[in-house]
Amino acid sequence: MKLELGNFYVKDIEFGAKTAFDDGILTINKEEALEVVFKDNHITEADLRIVKPGDMVRLVPVKEAIEPRFRVGGGPVFPGVTGKLRQAGEGETRCLKDMSVLVVGKHWGGFQDGLIDMGGEGAKYTHFSSLKNVVLVADTDEEFEQREQQKKNHALRWAGMRLAEYLGEAVKDLEPEDTDTYELEPLTKRSKELDELPCVAIVMQPQSQMEEKGYNDLNYGWDTNRMLPTFMHPNEILDGAMISGSFMPCSSKWATYDFQNFPLIRRLYQEHGKTVNFVGVIMSNLNVALEQKERSAQFVAQMAKSLGVDAAIVTEEGYGNPDADYIGCLVALEDAGVKTVGVSNEATGRDGGSQPLVTLDPKADALVSTGNVSELIKLPPMDEVIGELEALARDGLSGGWEDDEILGSSVKEDGSIIMENNAMFCGDRIAGWSPKTMKEF
Template sequence: MKLKIGNFYVKDIIFGETTKFEQGILQINKEEALRVVYEDENITDADLIIAKPGDKVRIVPVKEAIEPRYRVEGGPVFPGVTGELMQAGNGATYALKNSSVLVVGKKWGGFQDGLIDMSGEGAKYTLFSELLNICLVADTNEDFEKNEQQKKNKALRWAGMRLSEYLGKTVANLEPEDIEVYELNPLTKRTEKENMLPNVAFVMQPQSQMEEMGYNDLVYGWDANHMLPTFMHPNEILDGAVISGSFMPCSSKWSTYDFQNYPMIKRLYEEHGNTINFVGVIMSNLNVALEQKERAALFVAQIAKSLGVDAAVVAEEGYGNPDADFIACIVALENAGIKTVGVTNECTGRDGASQPLVTLDQKADAIVSCGNVSELIILPPMETVIGDLESLARDGLSGGWGNDEILGSSVREDGSIIMENNAMFCGDRVSGWSTKTMVEF
């Protein structure tokens, strides 16, 4: 497979009479763009608001992030989701870099939603404070979900994807500023130099725990809960084959933007042919029952062994129950003679004294920590709130609360907030964005 991603670098976003991309400026006709949003009759109220780095803006509840893109040869940006099923990872795709579509709840949030500050102390916690964001702030008539802590948010998330495709079309007839090329030869046709290097695979564990459909990450539109571990080309992930779900404590989430730009995959590509022979991606899953977890781990190890993998990186989307899948996978790979590194965040409790992962094993002796989901974050009031600040306390966001005997409400009377890192949108950057470092004591 050979994927070319043509990049257009967005310098500013404004509203105007036409939707176009010119000299680095993305101009949006709001009325026309909202018609794309309202194509779903379940959307009852919607607006577009632009949020830029440095703005004194707080955005909550954030549900999803998507990079605007355009598939040059035709077809949907997200095969099997926003259009017909087709192979991703081949051909050319154009991307509007430095920008994202953020899907934001106008009146209600849920366990899987998060917060973004575009400036101040809070901005350092999430990548999305560094981007030019088109915030789709909307509500739906999906009343059956409003009192549920965990929500599918389908109408809102799909509207965000349609909007990102609509914006991506602005560069359809333009020449990109630069082109990234991602290509791996078939395993049986690698060069002598590549074959002399250690064979390395990336094992991804996207969120797939929910047995009821509609919450989990989707692979080509297929609910990942139905999957057994399978071998995928890394280009597929970078080119829209996988979209984010709607069940995950938010700091641990992989947004669709993360899948589209997955830093760990790109870094493995950089090392390919130099220090490693990048075999590809083993797409695993996260399960509920212990037997399911053990079965998936055995599948991963068998695939890796059959491919001649010498070393692997395992990354999990989540913590808690998924830690059992994560550790089981590492142990199965180590038992197969494959040196393995894990990438995850921790849940050590607010006092930092709890076991960081639900389950551990001596063979899991090389784990990269991306942070503590329980870390308390206190942030001052922000001049402007996009969305609904009260949702952080009212609607059961994973890092917010309505009342605590000691700490009170997550949202204070003056508009300042206290919350766990859990509620920071994609805050722990498990996909590889993290700028966090370890401190020795």
């Protein structure tokens, strides 16, 4: 399978008469773009904003991030989600780089939503402050979940994907500045040189804990809670086969943008043919019942054995209950003779004194840590808030609170905030970007 991702580097974004990409400038016809957003009757209010690195703007509640793209030859960027099912990971897809579409609730937030500071001290906590962003800030008539802590955010997330596809069309007829080519030979047809290198797979554990549909990550539109671990080509992940869900405390989240760019996959590709023989992706999941966890770990280990995998990177979208899946999978692989490295975050508490993962096992002897979900973060007021700052305290964001004996509310009268890292949008960058680790103090 061969995938060509054509890159168009976005240097600036502005509103104008016609949606077009020219010489690094993405111009957006706001009215036309909003028509795309309003195609869903459930969207009641919507606006578009542009934010750039260094802007003293705070975004909250942020629900999703998506890289705008265009699938050459037509077809949905997210097969099985924004259009018909088709094979992802083959052919050519054009990407607007250094930018994302961010989806922000105009009022209502929830457990799974997060915060982004584009400038100031808070900017260091998230990847998205380093991008130019088109912000869709909108409200919906999904009243059934307005006051619920867990929100599916369906209308908003899908509006974000439509918008990303609409913006992607700006490069429909243009030649990319450069192209990343991703190709792996079929497993049984690889060269002798490749076969002599250690076989490496990446095991992904996307978030799938909710029994009810509408919250979990989707695999070609299929709820990952309802799947058994399956073998996938890495190109599929990079090309829209997976979309993010709406459940996990936000710093542990993989946004759809993260799936599209998954740095661990891209980095393994660089090693392919040099130091490793990159086998592909074993797509697992994170379910709550013990038997489901054990079944998934068993499937992963079986696949690794059957494929002749020598070493694997296991990475988990979440913490807490899913740590059992994470450690269980690492142990099952080690028991099958596969050398593992794990990539995830920790939950050591505000004082740093708690057990880092819910379950631990000495066999998980090579772990990369990307952050502490419960680290307290204090940030000064910003010049502007897009969305509603009060949502951080009022709506049960995983890192926010309404009242605390010592700390008071997460949102102060002057607009400054105190929160747990939990509410930082994709703050632990578990997909691989994290410049953070965990240290003893």
